[in-house]
């Protein structure tokens with residue numbers, strides 16, 4: 001690993017892979033850093049190693065990743081797998097942990113392509129063993145061929161939940177129930193977005209096919225479910241929920257939930273980039289222009305880390321951001337940049353027709369984003385409840401950064417990645433304020449907690 | 465709760481999980497292996513001693529921390545199995561107090 005590159009790309013998902021291919025076509029020195037062991041990111045996880053039968057079950061979208069991974073392997077990027085990026089600053093210095101050694105490297109241009117995380121939505125019992133995110137279930141399946149053995153309840157909202165149900169069905173996993181928390185009112189708000197969504201009708205068709213297949217397989221599916229609770233002593237034993245005004249419960253040792261995905265903004269937050277509240281996507285995302293420039297010179301963003309637009313868009317955005325980086329580096333002219341961007345930009349626009357509809361239809365109900373159940377744990381690390389956070393709001397004058405310091409929520413090892421959004425919503429709700437750009441508490445480097453030994457390796461490295 | 469789909473393409477490695485020797489497929493994360501082995505929880509919390517298990521599988525939640533080859537607070541979801549690896553369930557902050565904090 002060199003000390004300096006013209007371009008550092010963080011993340012080997014579709015955005016980062018496409019970016020690396022485009023960049024090295026122009027002969028610049030480029031490093032790609034990713035914490036996974038192999039390229040692919042979230043969608044194409046383990047794309048190179050998944051056996052053919054598994055890849056087939058995961059669907060055609062997944063298999064499309066093969067071509068991109070091959071193109072990537074053929075390009076001359078310096079690829080560092082199992083490399084965790086733990087900091088990024090406005091000077092484009094990147095703190096990495098590679099082979100148990102910490103190191104700080106720098107670049108003229110940094111492209112953050114770190115993707116999305118699943119939106120953490122706290123509900124009673126969500127910390128019990130046996131409750132996990134649907135994406136976690138999918139990762140177990142994609143990367144290790146590990147699937148539920150005694151059935152699973154799937155709950156929440158969004159296309160990924162449907163996709164996982166369909167993938168599980170293909171391998172005979174018993175789906176005890178699909179509990180959809182999408183309220184009926186979302187249907188109305190999504191209706192106005194429907195005409196535009198028809199321009200990307202293949203996505204709608206795919207969703208309908210999944211639903212039809214699940215129905216044919218006799219899988220119980222309930223709509224507009226509320227009051228989801230996970231129950232058990234030391235581990236999940238059952239779940240309960242409300243449907244059509246009545247309480248129900250299901251015995252299960254496994255519950256997988258999904259409430260959509262949100263940009264993983266911890267690196268751009270650490271760097272000090274400006275972030276905006278996106279009310280349609282119900283998340284915060286780095287402010288950026290049509291080329292992926294963030295508010296900090298030389299730091300670019302592409303893919304779902306910039307705002308959720310899906311796999312294809314991520315790929316095009318990765319290419320566009322690299323064209324901008326090449327232009328800034330003086331490798332291509334403005335005219336060349338503009339010329340080469342025409343096609344990816346056109347394709348990206350097409351891909352995005354579906355998003356407003358999906359965002360409106362799968363919007364998470366406000367009472368789930370800002371739970372009023374006082375005993376629900378919000379901060380999984382420090383075990384701080386919604387009640388404690390609400391109690392801190394008055395003393396903190398409604399500022400979520402103050403709430404963080406007063407309550408300790410967000411100060412554990414995950415550094416608030418699991419609770420920041422919920423805290424912002426609860427603080428706004430308790431203080432009667434509207435949610436805004438500044439509702440989210442600030443993230444701080446290091447993004448990944450290092451051991452003392454790893455930090456020591458950093459000073460040894462810099463002294464030598 | 466979990467099982468491993470048949471996979472003959474991968475070789476097997478010997479790993480010790482909480483004192484028991486097991487054979488596990490290469491190229492898998494420690495978290496995937498222990499879940500497929502039927503382990504319900506990977507750690508207990510330092511504050512209330514509550515059991516926890518992998519939640520996100522992508523390095524975000526820190527609920528999968530385990531003691532791996534004697535080192536506490538290792539992300540089992542982001543650590544890949546190796547021949548002869550020793551994996552243990554972690555109680556609270558684990559033996560090497562404060563190692564990862």
Ligand SMILES: Cc1cc2nc3c(=O)[nH]c(=O)nc-3n(C[C@H](O)[C@@H](O)[C@H](O)COP(=O)(O)OP(=O)(O)OC[C@H]3O[C@@H](n4cnc5c(N)ncnc54)[C@H](O)[C@@H]3O)c2cc1C
Nearest residue numbers: 011013014015035041042043085114115135303304310311
């Ligand atoms: C769990 C999960 C499963 C998903 N499954 C699907 C699916 O099946 N189908 C679908 O259409 N969409 C899926 N998505 C949505 C996903 O966001 C895709 O749209 C797509 O993967 C986005 O591509 P990307 O390149 O922006 O980011 P990703 O594909 O997310 O790639 C980002 C990469 O950056 C790495 N990274 C992040 N932070 C760091 C760091 N600090 N240091 C080092 N590396 C880092 C990650 O390990 C990852 O490999 C999923 C999302 C999640 C969170």
Ligand code: FES
Nearest residue numbers: 521525526528541
């Ligand atoms: S399971 Fe969440 S960090 Fe490992």
